[in-house]
Amino acid sequence: MSSHASSSVRRFPEAVRQRFARWLDGALRRRGPIDPPLTLRYRQVFILPTAFGWMIALLLHGMLLGSLNFNNSMGLLTTFLLACLGLLSMHLAFRNLEGIRVEAVHVRPVFAGQAVDVHIELAEAAGRPRLGIVCRRPGSADGEGVDLEANATAVARLALATERRGRLPVGRLRIRTRQPLGLFEAWSWVDSRATVRVWPRPADRPPPPPWTAASRPSSRPGDESDEFHGLRPWREGDPVHRIAWKASQRHDQLLARQFTRPERGRIVFRLDQVPATDLEDRLSILCRWILDAERDGLRYGLELGAWQTAPDHGEPHLRRCLDALADHP
Secondary structure: OOOHHHHHHHHHHHHHHHHHHHHHHHHHHHHHHOOOOOOOOHHHHHEEHHHHHHHHHHHHHHHHHHHHOOOOHHHHHHHHHHHHHHHHHEEEEEEHOOEEEEEEEEOOOOOOOOEEEEEEEEOOOOOOEEEEEEEEEEOOEEEEEOOOOOOOEEEEEEOOOOOOEEEEEEEEEOOOOOOOOEEEEEEEEEEEEEEEEEEEEOOOOOOOOOOOOOOOEEEEOOOOOOOOEEEEEOOOOHHHHOHHHHHHHHHHHEEEEEEEEEOOOOOEHHHHHHHOOOHHHHHHHHHHHHHHHHHOOEEEEEOOOOEEEEEEHHHHHHHHHHHHHHHHO
16 A cells, blocks of 8 residues: 555544534534533533433333233333333433533643643523533543532533643533433533643753853842841941941941842843754743743743743743743744
């Protein structure tokens, strides 16, 4: 088989999956809106028996055949009572999900390798509690179950694993319940348009940043509004209010308080100066340098080719730099 043919074979399942995803998206949207905020209506809730439900159905079928074969009235009565209980369970499972309002989906950026904590805001306005509401993303594990009180709101949580930096779309979410008996599963789909930035994983052992003499932190003499540095002998011309009278009395000489004003270092991190060959390794090293500079109170800038930002400090500046690392092509 030629390489072109083998490549076509590998792409075939992905093409089928994409076509099925487009068909499913169109089918769901014909039943009603699926973008939050939305309320889960009658045509948007699906229901099927669970594996446990199918097993109970098979058991009831056996009980029905046995009761008919041996003409056992008590067996028939028990079978029909259990069947009615199952049908009631189906009705309650459907009503447990129908009418729930999905307000919004919230996510926060994380570093590659960390789990994204997805918050789904749910609201109940029909005046009846909803139990065991679980959210899930196709291909991931179930989130935490949440009970929704009558006329109240709650937040269902879901964890998404991350492996690489970039933008991760949350995608379509499945909201389901198996209450009250676990015989049926009712579910609906919500197409979240939320996208979370995944920052590069900070390097564990990065090389030292490209310090220069001008970029290191320093300090210079300051006034009373700065940090207290110590005492020194009083000199002619010093202000009188700087004299430390109690200390001067103990040491039998005039001593003056000395203040210093720390100055933050300034440094600009450049992608082309990172000592690594792989792009992802260089971005990881830059990520670690930026986090360390923010922790040490330095003023730092970043240059990623055409994208540049001037030296600054603080949470918004840190967020801007990490977002640039995540979006770098």
